[in-house]
Amino acid sequence: MRAALALPILAVPVHGTAAEVGVSVLAYRERSPGMKVTEPVLWMSLPFAPSWELRASALVDIVTGASPDLVSNASGRPVQSFTGASVSDRRQASEVKLSRRVGDVVLSVSRARSDEEDYRSRAFGLEAKAELPNRTTTLVAAYGKSNDRVGSSDAPALDERRDTKEYLVGLAQVLSPRAVVQSNLQWSRGRGWYDDPYRFTRSFHPDAPPSFAPDHRPGERDSIAWLTRFRLHFPAPAATLQLDYRYYRDDWSIRAHALEAAWSQDVGEGWSLRPALRWYWQSAASFYSPVIARPEGAFQSSDQRLAAFGGLSPSLRLAWRDPGGIAVEATAGVYRNAANLRPGGGGTPTFEPLRAAYILVAVSREF
Numbered sequence: 001m002r003a004a005l006a007l008p009i010l011a012v013p014v015h016g017t018a019a020e021v022g023v024s025v026l027a028y029r030e031r032s033p034g035m036k037v038t039e040p041v042l043w044m045s046l047p048f049a050p051s052w053e054l055r056a057s058a059l060v061d062i063v064t065g066a067s068p069d070l071v072s073n074a075s076g077r078p079v080q081s082f083t084g085a086s087v088s089d090r091r092q093a094s095e096v097k098l099s100r101r102v103g104d105v106v107l108s109v110s111r112a113r114s115d116e117e118d119y120r121s122r123a124f125g126l127e128a129k130a131e132l133p134n135r136t137t138t139l140v141a142a143y144g145k146s147n148d149r150v151g152s153s154d155a156p157a158l159d160e161r162r163d164t165k166e167y168l169v170g171l172a173q174v175l176s177p178r179a180v181v182q183s184n185l186q187w188s189r190g191r192g193w194y195d196d197p198y199r200f201t202r203s204f205h206p207d208a209p210p211s212f213a214p215d216h217r218p219g220e221r222d223s224i225a226w227l228t229r230f231r232l233h234f235p236a237p238a239a240t241l242q243l244d245y246r247y248y249r250d251d252w253s254i255r256a257h258a259l260e261a262a263w264s265q266d267v268g269e270g271w272s273l274r275p276a277l278r279w280y281w282q283s284a285a286s287f288y289s290p291v292i293a294r295p296e297g298a299f300q301s302s303d304q305r306l307a308a309f310g311g312l313s314p315s316l317r318l319a320w321r322d323p324g325g326i327a328v329e330a331t332a333g334v335y336r337n338a339a340n341l342r343p344g345g346g347g348t349p350t351f352e353p354l355r356a357a358y359i360l361v362a363v364s365r366e367f
Helices: none
Strands: 018-028 037-050 052-065 067-074 079-081 087-102 105-116 119-131 138-151 159-174 179-192 201-207 208-214 220-234 240-250 254-267 271-282 309-321 327-339 352-364
Touching: 138 179, 240 271
Parallel strands: 067 201
Antiparallel strands: 018 037, 018 352, 037 052, 052 087, 067 079, 087 105, 105 119, 119 138, 138 159, 159 179, 179 220, 201 208, 220 240, 240 254, 254 271, 271 309, 309 327, 327 352
16 A cells, blocks of 8 residues: 555665664544554664674554455446455564665664565565775665465455565765765566456446456566655754655556655754645556456456555654653645546546545654
8 A cells, every 4th residue: 555655665774883762643534434553653763792783673453444355336437445444454564674884884684574464475685885995875676575375355265376586786976065965766567366356347338248357467566766856954043855766667557656855844942844746657567457348358357556646745744852761753744546647647537536645753862
């Protein structure tokens, strides 16, 4: 859901020399009859010995509400139908990361797991960061692998596998005393089960009997993503301009762009205010269709997260940091997906707009 809606995700902070512990709570709600999500997160960072650091986090996703499971054109236009009963699910996830500094290089190894009723994931990662002698350039390379099992509460016998390998290279460059840029290139190779066992399509054709098809997607997915971030500080107003751009493409024919602009403004002793606007848009997967094609193709999905659409997400964050090491921040935002928010038009005409709001509150303490 996070990947589909492109919500901001809290990053576990790292300050290097101080131990830190924190807790956050995310509340997300779609307009009725959509989903509601509550996510408490607990994290900690613990430097020990001369050159070691341990980071760990744990979270619980509590999901309730109604989920679309059928797209039908019985009314003459394809529309989403929602489950009659309320969906209720809980996901538990955790991650541990151990890092060691060797000269100007930091080596890390991580392990993560996630469990819910119908999905289980196990992952590990390796990372190396190197600071060049000029002290203005940092290089990074990383590798990750996840092994997932896909199930279904409607079909207890379903137990399919999905494996993904991810690679990342990047750099961070100090451009001046007030400006820095970071750019990462990530690509992944996925193999296994990508079908959504809860989604179906029912179509009525004027010259043929009605047809009914389950969600069926290719058994592999290769993708590449490029993320670039730019920060420019302005001393006089005590503010920082923040610009992010992310490009994504995969072999399902999805091409996605995300552009975010933010202004972080100091507003008092220890206080800062950050308004931001994020714009996301994508093309449709090659096998996406709100109706079953005649003749039927090898793959078919009416999941509108695979459609062509755009999304706008304004947000506002207020943060406060005490000289003693206590930090508090609160972020509120809204999100809207619609076909006409894709630049230049071309969104899927039958795309049903999605509206959502979220609030994120986090408290941390350095020791």
